[in-house]
Amino acid sequence: MLSSIIGAVVVLLHAAGVLAAMHAVMNTRTPQGAFAWALGLVLLPYVTLVPYLYLGRSRFHGYVDLHRLRREQMQAMADIQLESALSTPDTCTRYAEIAHMLRTRFHAGQKLRLLVNGEAAFDAMLAAIGEAKHCVLVQFFIIHDDTLGRRLQQVLLERARAKVEICVLYDGIGSHALPHQYVDTLRDAGIAVHPFATQRRSNRFQLNFRNHRKIVVIDGTRGFVGGLNVGDEYLGLKPPLAPWRDTHLQIEGPAVADLQRSFAEDWHWVTGALPPLLSPTPNEGHAHTLIAATGPADRQETCSLFFVAAIHAARRRLWITTPYFVPDQAVMSALRLAVFRGVDVRVLIPSRPDHRTVFLATGLYAHDAVRAGIRIFRYQPGFLHQKVMLIDDDTASVGSMNLDNRSFRLNFEIGALNVDRTFAMQVEAMLREDFTHAHEVTEAEYLGAPYLRRLAMHVARLFDPVL
Template sequence: MLWIVGALLLFIIQIAFVIFFEYQRPNKAMVWLIVLYIFPVIGFLLYLFVAKEYNRTPALSKKEIGHWNRLKAELMDRCRQRALTNLRGETIHQDDNLHALLGNIPVAPITACNETTVFAEGESAFEAMLGSIAASEHHIHVEFYILRDDRLGARFEQLLIRKAQEGVRVRLLYDGIGSRRLGKAYLKRLRDAGVETGCFFPLLASFFNRRLNYRNHRKIVVVDGKIGFFGGLNIGDEYLGEDPKFGYWRDTHFSIKGDAVLWLQYTFLTDWHLVTGQFIADPVYYPIQESRGKELVQIVKSGPDETILELIFSLVVSAKQRIFIETPYFILDPGVLLALKTAILRGVDVRIIIPGVPDKNLVYSATLSYVQELLRAGVRFFSYQKGFIHAKVIISDNLAFSGSANMDIRSLSNQFEINALFYDGEVVERLVQDFHRDLGVSEEILQSNFEKRSRFQKLKSVYARLLSPLF
């Protein structure tokens, strides 16, 4: 009898612990309480190791934070001075409230004098990256969530080794979980040649530091501080369409010149500092940009300590004509879900493209539960049929938002991401054209057909959505 009382007391303590730390996130708290109910002890241990709220501050001293704040202030002043003479007010006033929000994002300002190239698939993007790396003279900074030791990975490896041997400073960052299958031999060959490497939250250390749930999902290449690449592509043969399961791989990636490159560089070097402890602020890494482009671009880095939920919510609620979304994963925050329903009531054309072939079945089942709810509200969904769509794009009237972040809770709250806001002009129009091209190889998901799914499929979606705050 005594052990029953003890077990019950222990269970109550576990419940109280979760409620105390998750009361500000009721959806997440509810899921963890369900996990605790089903797996009383194992569930609590899982919560301790996975659900810890991210806190970056202890990793940085006050002196280090001061260094980064001063550098950021200097870069912001430089970019704003250049932007003042180039901002075209009529192109960014989609909504006065939205403009106020975008202009006051603390991470980075709206930058001017940019030239952007959009890539819709891997082959052309990787050739451009490799070409820029081959032409480098001073430094190469590379950061990816997934880095594989396959044919594409070997091309990057050989080129980075060659440039390091030529005297170019080469730094490589990879995520400990995303690149968990990367062999030690690959990294050793790079290090032996003089390439500096860093692992963002190594798998084992992340487990014991209770940071297993936080991943660096960014994809960044910066060459000589003058040209940058970012978007949805990782380094692996599947991103060239060579995985037989998915076939053609549709993605969105960018190369950019201009002041926006300074913020790709800043993001990489803050990540590098977090991983290695090295503070790099030499002006040679932040050169005066030579680009004379006319594009306005705002680089937005995000993570568990600086989410982009408010930004995406604002893009949705400010739209007057169209909201086009492409995403491989579609698991929404309640606020964004309500904003999309409200957009339909305002008469906004809302269309969303999701994969026809999933790469993660549980996530896809959760996605379908949101599809069902939004179909009833009037949102139009399309299932991509040509291969696998990995592009992450939001188009809101004359603004476009794209980069590494998926339209799911993990990307918007738990992962380190890098995106860009594009203001009007040719880049937005190109992304709109790509969206319509993707519509041409997609099948519309009709509510009448969707409701005919089997009872098992519907039930699976219900439980997947219930667990969705955890993945």
């Protein structure tokens, strides 16, 4: 009797695995991902079926339709309201395909401030929120109820008492540990706060399509974007990853309106309403800034294409820092071609893991990159989480985008691409300092590793579609 029941369960699991494999073949975004899922689901449904329920879904039509409609409406509003008084320089035309793809543009006259590491970034953000007069928009992938999280909570509560309108958006999975009490305290003070999800109805099986963006906008005049979330670990207060290396950016100028627009699209999906949208300050700086908001609701794989286009624009130097180096074929090919053009291509990655599987896959891709002439460096003092790219002598981007499949195809991301020699010099100085605390990876790192570790690297790479 027991053996019959076990046999029936096995047959049902394999039948469910075959059905799920058919779904994967029809819906997974890449052939490699479809093959990996289908093979696992057919041969090992006992192992892969449950993960596929959480990670395999690749479509969310309701969000896509509304996202595209709202983007078109808001872009039309921006075209009317935000015409720049300054002409776009020729140096920005190298990135024309990015602007065209994202249906956005460079804004002239931005005033930029580079914020190195968590203390500087959160001091600036919390001070700016504390000075808000009209409205505050806050969006993070992760908000923790710890010392930093409570600092944010207190400054928001103080501004709410001053009748400032506040909207807070956090990712439902990234902030899964955020207590209800933390959220209720904000709501009781009149602050609008919501979790982001691509389905308005709760779906415990939906782990893909996370909102990885980090946006703060104060009174429509000051905006912040970068790699930092709200938690004590981002201040370097939680070993073994401490000290935490990260970078954020403060923007003042018309480009802040595009940060507002990105926030408004996500807010409208969650709430059905628009947040307050205020006009940005006049042009007072010298930088040209393009806000690149990418995500799986776009018609193209915009994040991957953003990196490909930026890499192709490099003629002398391309320095990239990323915590996860799991590039797709298009990005890896673009990096190889940059080497052939004589570009100084360097990639700075961590020497400590926060996600073991991704770290192992990163090691194998680092080995492939070194063999292709790409210089790879491992940052030594602590965990490197910054997402920065320096192109030639005049362009630098700061944002939330990693070089991995989740950023390329599964997450909503945002970054600022800035063309300005002065700002690029500041980023160069910052990265040169980082490189002094790194050691260069050679082929010996992989070749000298124990066989089982090398095997683990290759196995980890099989999970590229979900890393």
